[in-house]
Amino acid sequence: MKYTFLSALMIAFLFACGGNETPPPSNDVSEGMTQTEAATITKDVDPTTFQELMNSKSNALILDVRTPEEVDAGMIANAEHRDFYDDDFKTQLEGFDKSRPVLVYCAAGGRSGKAMDIMQEMGFKEVYNLDGGYRAWKNNGLPTTK
Numbered sequence: 001m002k003y004t005f006l007s008a009l010m011i012a013f014l015f016a017c018g019g020n021e022t023p024p025p026s027n028d029v030s031e032g033m034t035q036t037e038a039a040t041i042t043k044d045v046d047p048t049t050f051q052e053l054m055n056s057k058s059n060a061l062i063l064d065v066r067t068p069e070e071v072d073a074g075m076i077a078n079a080e081h082r083d084f085y086d087d088d089f090k091t092q093l094e095g096f097d098k099s100r101p102v103l104v105y106c107a108a109g110g111r112s113g114k115a116m117d118i119m120q121e122m123g124f125k126e127v128y129n130l131d132g133g134y135r136a137w138k139n140n141g142l143p144t145t146k
Contacts (some may be wrong), residue, residue, distance in 0.1 A: 074146030105130035
């Protein structure tokens with residue numbers, strides 16, 4: 001009887017471990033994300049790369065998310081301005097074409113990095129953040145409106 005009980009216990013243990021089941025195939029998409037969301041490009045780029053993107057992506061939206069006072073001191077040419085601190089900032093972003101590349105910047109890169117994250121959540125397909133912001137742009141001697 002002792003051996004029968006031990007044998008039954010071992011058999012139950014083997015079946016409980018599940019053997020060699022194979023995991024479901026991976027499609028390289030993070031859990032909870034659709035294939036479309038996974039294809040989104042969001043990236044911090046240096047001022048030189050930002051300028052190269054401006055030149056190579058002629059349909060890109062250049063988005064300045066600084067305050068009006070900061071914009072008054074100068075901005076990157078052809079940029080659209082939307083104040084990150086506006087209560088309806090996200091609503092303002094909804095008016096932009098999400099399939100169009102976006103080049104976003106602020107004073108130092110913090111707000112524009114947050115804006116990039118918001119745009120990614122909203123379904124924008126391609127967003128580049130100017131690392132170091134407008135200050136880095138100016139410090140590299142790149143053109144501004146003032």
